[in-house]
Amino acid sequence: MSQAADEPRDTTHDGDERTGETGAPFVPADFTIPRGFSDGKIHLVPLGPEHNDRDYRAWTSSMDHIQRTPGFERYGWPVPMTREDNLRDLRRHREDFEHRIGFTYSVLIDEDVIGCVYIYPAGPPGHAVVRSWVREDHAELDERLYELVSEWLRQKWPFRGFTYSPRTEKRDFAAR
Template identity: 55%
Template sequence: MTDHPLVPADFAVPRTLVAEGFRLEPLGEQHNESDHAAWTSSIEYIRADAGFTGGWPPAGGMTPEQNLADLRRHAADFEQRRGFTYTVLEPDADVVVGCVYIYPDRADPSVTKVCSWVRADRAELDAVLRRTVSAWLAESWPLREVRYSPR
């Protein structure tokens, strides 16, 4: 990951996206319990996704404290504009059903890499999330080249 901002200083980074079946907001400490429950319930499903070949999530899981440290790191990246992680929430409740990660590609920082996951019990949301986020990034973000990891 680069220490340089992913987006220009004058770009107002969206704080939310409301769509059919879900809403996005920046991932933060307040999501720890629900986030931890969401991904630990779906480790095998998430690891089967092509976007998560780097060993996340860990097969043995993480403690809630380790998860909180991870959320804090993502929140710091967001505030420093190095990368943006959004939690995927139920439309009308603060229940985590997934995450979206928007970061510079490690091999080519001029490319923005996007990947996402949803809980296994919300698998039907996966394609909708990918289509919606892809359109949102193309229409509303100042990113030159975006590569959304295929499922």
Template identity: 50%
Template structure:
């Protein structure tokens, strides 16, 4: 079963007064790496990340980060999952939209913002939740509340 219907036009952005979302890709490698490595403890304490292995406590080389971004871009292009970078004047977070591995009927969403933009965590959650309800075809979404 495909994650989204073949005829579904995948949204390419979400714009709010405080931030915008764009598909994550290799062009954001340096800014993405700087964003999450500056906020590992904060991200690991963000709802939905408490029991995850990412981000790694000791970080990772920027070349490995690039591989991750290339994988996310490929997933997006092949419609297997959708990762968006959260931007203001630079990368300040990410949103991941993927089918649950244990139940493909469930869409799992995770998001984080940098520690320096922690006040945007709830507005990001609120905006993404509304966007998913209005513009995406998912029926069952799991997204840790803020």
């Protein structure tokens, strides 16, 4: 749920959002997309329409907090929208996932949606921009999620590098 379905998509990268600036695919065709991960408490699963009610409650309860989260300060989301608009947005994220052009994960604790992680192409081929947020009532988990996702991207994804707004002094990461 980055923005309403009729709003523009993430424009932080150059070129076609399916392939990046040179026409190279975002991830190699033979790469198996991770279906998520778990550290025993925090679980990431692909975001989809089945999360609509929980997802809608999560971000609408924390709009000001999300707008202050690193990576969202000048992003222009969240903005008020209806559950139906949110459902369209979740369907778009699912389509992006299925077409391998972007990957959005729900962040769950005990089946409760507490946030999201977005992975989309950025800059040169093989690079990604990553954003994440957690609900205000789980703000203490933001840095932990950042660290978990950063390590997961380095270990399990084929990116040459990624940009993920820091919760610490780190800024850009080389994948390997």
